Amino acid sequence: MITMDDIIREGHPTLRKVAEEVSFPLSEEDRQLGKDMMEFLENSQDPVKAEELDLRGGVGLAAPQVDVSKRMAAVLVPSSDPEREEPDFQAVLYNPKIMSHSVQEACLSDGEGCLSVDREVPGYVPRSARITLTYFNEEGEQQKIRLKNYTAIVVQHEIDHLNGVMFYDHINGQNPFALKEGILVIE
Numbered sequence: 001m002i003t004m005d006d007i008i009r010e011g012h013p014t015l016r017k018v019a020e021e022v023s024f025p026l027s028e029e030d031r032q033l034g035k036d037m038m039e040f041l042e043n044s045q046d047p048v049k050a051e052e053l054d055l056r057g058g059v060g061l062a063a064p065q066v067d068v069s070k071r072m073a074a075v076l077v078p079s080s081d082p083e084r085e086e087p088d089f090q091a092v093l094y095n096p097k098i099m100s101h102s103v104q105e106a107c108l109s110d111g112e113g114c115l116s117v118d119r120e121v122p123g124y125v126p127r128s129a130r131i132t133l134t135y136f137n138e139e140g141e142q143q144k145i146r147l148k149n150y151t152a153i154v155v156q157h158e159i160d161h162l163n164g165v166m167f168y169d170h171i172n173g174q175n176p177f178a179l180k181e182g183i184l185v186i187e
């Protein structure tokens with residue numbers, strides 16, 4: 001089971017590497033890692049388990065964060081609709097790739113955080129508002145989906161990890177809260 005002890009922190013070189021594609025059929029190791037990463041997110045979003053296991057909450061986790069430089073990430077975005085039980089998005093993404101993206105940008109009004117960053121880094125993180133994503137599932141089937149708003153932001157944060165990019169790399173150094181014309185601020 002993955003806990004906070006398994007998560008590497010900024011300064012660790014693996015966080016700045018470009019991760020390697022995974023090959024199919026998946027090794028038992030890569031398949032298990034995908035499951036373990038999703039289990040971590042589920043535990044981190046469960047108040048009882050998060051407390052018991054001393055986990056920081058997360059909606060995504062990329063393999064480089066557990067010192068595995070492979071192009072895979074788990075994403076678990078809870079439902080944004082109180083009427084709906086199931087998550088907005090739940091998937092283990094193997095070899096994810098952004099095929100196209102909107103010109104329009106978006107950012108979260110509260111900024112972003114990262115389990116590999118033990119400090120608050122204030123500021124807006126401008127990203128594409130909408131993306132077309134392809135990825136492989138654990139069966140090796142290619143998926144092609146369009147994402148927008150919060151889920152699109154989270155997936156971009158995870159794909160950044162696969163390319164050695166940290167969220168604060170996108171924050172405007174001059175003025176962290178600068179907003180470009182037309183950017184969508186997501187509450």
Ligand SMILES: O=CN(O)CCNC(=O)c1cccc(Cl)c1Cl
Nearest residue numbers: 058059060112113114115154157
């Ligand atoms: O790479 C994944 N993490 O570091 C997990 C912790 N961060 C979050 O859950 C998180 C929080 C706010 C905005 C975004 Cl976009 C994300 Cl991803």
Ligand code: NI
Nearest residue numbers: 113114115116
């Ligand atoms: Ni992160």
